[in-house]
Amino acid sequence: MKRYIAGLVGAVILASAAATPAQAAAPADPVKALKSQMAVGKGVKFTDVMSFVELAGKTAFLRRTGVMQYGKPVKGGMGDILAADINADYTQHNGPVFKTIGISLADEHTISIGKISYVKGEMPKPLPKGKSWLKVRAPMPGGSSSIYCQQPNPAEPATLQALIKGGQKTGRTYKGSISKARLWQVSPWYRAASLLKDNDGALDYELTLGPDNLPQRLLTTFPATEILGVTLAGDDVFTIETRFTGWGSKIRVTPPPAGQVYSPKKRSDD
Template identity: 50%
Template structure:
């Protein structure tokens, strides 16, 4: 009888030890993210951007979009943006560049812009740039932290303090730029010295599947959008992710509707970087 009990105990321990690495792997957010990198699959997201100041909070921009994955990560994106208020307190650059709804399709490194400040020739509705911004002019005012990138996700969960499935902490734009292709391509210029030094606060919540569910970032407007935005005013961006693993197909606009910008950059840019 003792031998039977001992045998059961050994089998139980062996089963537990064998199962532990599998459970640990499933609980790794970066591995969970990489498991989503299947051709033709992706994730959808929504952004709400708010100007935070002493007098109150003013939501001014909403974006909806999707990322299409390949075996190594994001291979295409489709982002639509629209300004949601005409409040006079909103920085003039935002009012100008987002006077009309804007949509940006990016496939590989090629961007297609429509709406917003873009002005294609008669009969065309899109402007093509071979190495353009990943989300048009709205990119500089939207969510700058892309947790659909493994290195970016790893940085946040490494730097953040964990409470349940939520990680909270801070990280500089300079540190993010080194690891994030999304941030490096959010504008046609690289980050300036002040922007690199700026620090953002983040709160990332994962779902029960360990995939990003909600991300909130907050940072000073003066070091990011415009020097005219006082130190007491900050930008808060809330992003929600849905449909992990759903089919996502991002297609280029019809060639007949596209104006080719060639290698030229736009003559105007948004934000404090030009």
């Protein structure tokens, strides 16, 4: 009887061990793990927090929340990321640095689908009565605040590969530096988010993968002088921390109601 029970328990353990890897295993290669999540209509959620760091301490001033949706690439769009819906919340602080930053920042909502974007927020000129969204014939993930947003996007396979290849690995974290020229080369998202081509400078980064080998957290740091020109202390920096959640979620980014959209006169090549 004891032998029978021992054999039965052993069989159950072996069966459980055989079933578990098939259910829980994730691709060992992070790029393959990412590609496995890139089905049409699926995507990921994220949050960004950008801070100014000086001798006196760290001050967060811009927070973004959003989603990215995968789909068939559109010529002139954002590559494998078909669409994005991003809310940016800006907090004004006192001091000369934030006075400079505040010139180009405000609360903003941006929806980008293919090569078309819709922007809601402060405008250089008031929109016509009854219109709250401006249609822009260009992908603009992050809108006008994109210069202060996370620049590497590890939700893109080529960008993820570049970050992994250029980083020193400790556990599930990769630390390294990537040039803006390299980002421009590999990342459709970066090319779309950058209002102007910028090959100067580099970003220090710390990328952490989750147990599923998918991007979980990305922290980048770069000198404040790249944006401000001159600061009170030469070693002041900006940091941007992004966290990714909900990989593989069903996501559908839709344009705002047509009646609320102001569309400037189309160019002949549109």
